[in-house]
């Protein structure tokens with residue numbers, strides 16, 4: 001969720017306008033619905049058009065509101081309950097009160113019924129929506145049973161039966177559509193999560209070896225096609241075995257995490273840092289030559305050595321830098337960086353060396 005968009009003034013005024021529009025349209029829709037039930041003659045088609053338009057726009061606005069903010073969920077559920085109550089009341093009056101029943105026209109209710117199902121399916125998950133829709137349908141079905149028995153051969157009986165069949169088809173279609181959509185969302189989420197897991201180092205949360213190898217391969221392609229330079233810096237902790245032995249494996253892990261965070265402060269935004277394995281890390285420096293890579297690697301050595309990292313003790317690292325050639329493979333460029341790292345170790349550690 002984008003928290004900024006929820007708190008910005010323009011989002012606030014959009015939310016207010018949306019809520020106002022929903023309230024006005026709900027009022028118009030309800031008033032025209034009541035109007036249709038009382039009116040006869042010329043006025044009725046106008047009111048019917050108004051009712052249908054207001055209700056459809058209302059559903060559209062609910063969908064927008066649903067995607068943007070949570071209060072719409074409560075508002076939508078409130079309207080749904082209100083609509084069910086109005087429909088049920090009208091139905092009861094139509095069926096059981098001879099005085100009101102004779103003057104009432106059931107058509108506005110028929111217009112509301114499919115709207116209720118669409119409301120339910122836009123408001124909540126497919127299983128709850130199915131339960132709400134079937135409950136609404138059962139409510140109308142139970143209300144119409146005595147009416148059907150009383151007037152089994154009449155036109156309204158036929159119409160009511162047709163209405164229930166259409167309702168069932170609509171609910172089934174909405175259910176399958178929304179469960180398919182849900183499955184699609186879940187599948188996307190799982191694929192995204194798996195991709196993130198397979199590219200991330202569990203301990204440091206940096207890129208892992210597999211991801212870095214892919215990125216180096218991509219950059220080698222760019223180097224061959226467009227001549228864009230890049231450098232690699234391979235580094236590891238000096239005498240890390242001694243740190244593990246002295247402070248324990250847990251403290252060694254904490255040192256690796258702290259080193260990852262410290263290193264991320266030194267590299268540039270366009271660089272990518274990865275844990276290659278054990279206490280070895282690789283940084284891919286885009287658009288960098290050997291001099292720049294050595295400069296950054298030297299800064300990294302100093303930055304790491306300045307502050308204590310394990311149990312109040314400082315650690316040092318050694319770095320090997322190289323630049324990629326257009327004849328390189330992933331393995332060959334890494335072998336040169338490894339040779340440079342080995343040279344830094346031999347030269348006394350806590351330093352950076354380069355190999356061209």
Ligand SMILES: Nc1nc2c(ncn2[C@@H]2O[C@H](COP(=O)(O)OP(=O)(O)OP(=O)(O)O)[C@@H](O)[C@H]2O)c(=O)[nH]1
Pocket residue numbers: 236237238239240241242244248249250251252253256277278279345
């Ligand atoms: N705590 C911890 N230790 C690890 C992990 N992976 C590898 N190691 C240890 O890291 C040490 C790596 O040692 P080396 O790099 O071979 O040698 P070193 O002691 O660092 O010495 P130089 O590299 O020559 O300075 C080994 O003792 C491994 O057991 C890990 O995930 N966590």
